[in-house]
Amino acid sequence: MADVKSGPNPLFLREEDLRQGIELLFYAYRDFTAEPDAMLAKIGLGRAHHRVVYFVGRYPGINVTELLGILQITKQSLARVLGDLVAQEYIAQRAGTKDRRQRLLTLTEKGQELERTLSDAQRARIAQAYRAAGAAAVEGFRTVMLGIIDAEDRAKFQPPGPGKR
Amino acid sequence: MADVKSGPNPLFLREEDLRQGIELLFYAYRDFTAEPDAMLAKIGLGRAHHRVVYFVGRYPGINVTELLGILQITKQSLARVLGDLVAQEYIAQRAGTKDRRQRLLTLTEKGQELERTLSDAQRARIAQAYRAAGAAAVEGFRTVMLGIIDAEDRAKFQPPGPGKR
C-alpha cells in the first residue's frame, strides 16, 4: 500500500486521533439517545425504561439476573423501572419452568409496540449511517466497536458459530 | 457476489444488523465510561465534571454558551458542575477581552492533570481498539460514527481544510 496522505495511520496514533475517537463516541451517543428520550418523556418514562424494554425484546424470556448482567446496574435500580413496566403492562413475568425462582420476562403486545416505536428512530439512524458509509466501512465500524467493548461481552456479537449458545 | 452467509451486506439491511448496531453503541459507551467514572467517584466528582473538564481542555478559552452548545444541557445543570470545578481550582475563568460579558474557561495545572488522568483510560481503550482493528477499519469506524452524529456537529470533525475556522 502506498503512502497515501489522506489515509490515517492508526499504528502511529496521534493524540488528536485519540481525542477524535473519544468525541465520536460522545457525540454519537448523545444524538443516538436524544430522540427516544424525547418520546419517552411524553409518556412519563425514561431512558432506563427503554433499555429494559429493549433487552427484554432482544432476549425474550430473559431472567432478572441476566438482565442485571447486561445493564450493569443494581437490583434496586432495576426494580424501580421494571416495576413500572410490569405495572403498566409493557412487560409480563412468568416463573421459570426449570427453576421456579426465576422470573422470566417478556414483552406484552403493548411492550412490543413501545419497543418498536422507541427503537425505530435509532434503527433509522443506524440504517442511514450504514447505507451512507457502505459495506466496508460498516465492517470497520463493527471491528473497532468490538475492540472498545470489554472482552467478556464481545462473544454476544459473534455469529452463531462453533459455540453451543 | 455469492450468497456468503458470513459476509455483511449493509445495503440489504436486516433487522438483526440494525439491532447489532444499537447494541454496539450501548456496550461500547457503557464500557468506555466505566473506568473514568470509577476514578471520579473517588474524588467526589461525577461524569458531568469529566465532560466539562474534557471539553475545556479540548477548547481552551471556550465560553459558557459554546460549552452549553456542546453538552446540550441547561445552564443551571452546567452551573453546578462548573461551580464545583472552579471552586476546587480545576478550571479558571477570565473575562473575554473582546466581549467582557463572556467567561472564558481554561484548565489550571491541576485541571490538566485531572483531565489527563481521566481520559488516559479512554485514550488507551481507543488506541488498543484502533491498533487491533487496523487503518482501514478505523476509517470505516469514523465514517459510520459521523453518519450517526447529527449533521450540525459533523463539521467539528472535518480536518482544517477550506473553512476559515
Place this chain on the structure above:
DNA sequence: ATTTTACGTCAGCCATGTTGACTTATTTCT
C-alpha cells in the same frame, strides 16, 4: 437439613438532568 441462589423490598442518599423566574453587566441596535 443447611446453605446458596433468585428475586423482591424498604429506606435513604447522591448526581445530574429539568423548568421557571429573576438579576447584573455589557454589547448591539435604533
Place this chain on the structure above:
DNA sequence: AGAAATAAGTCAACATGGCTGACGTAAAAT
C-alpha cells in the same frame, strides 16, 4: 442616548436513575 438583546449567574423546586445497607421469602443445590 436610550432601548433591546445577549452572556452569564442565581434561587427554588422537582424528576430520574444511579447507589448502599439491611432484610425477607421461595426454591434449588449441597
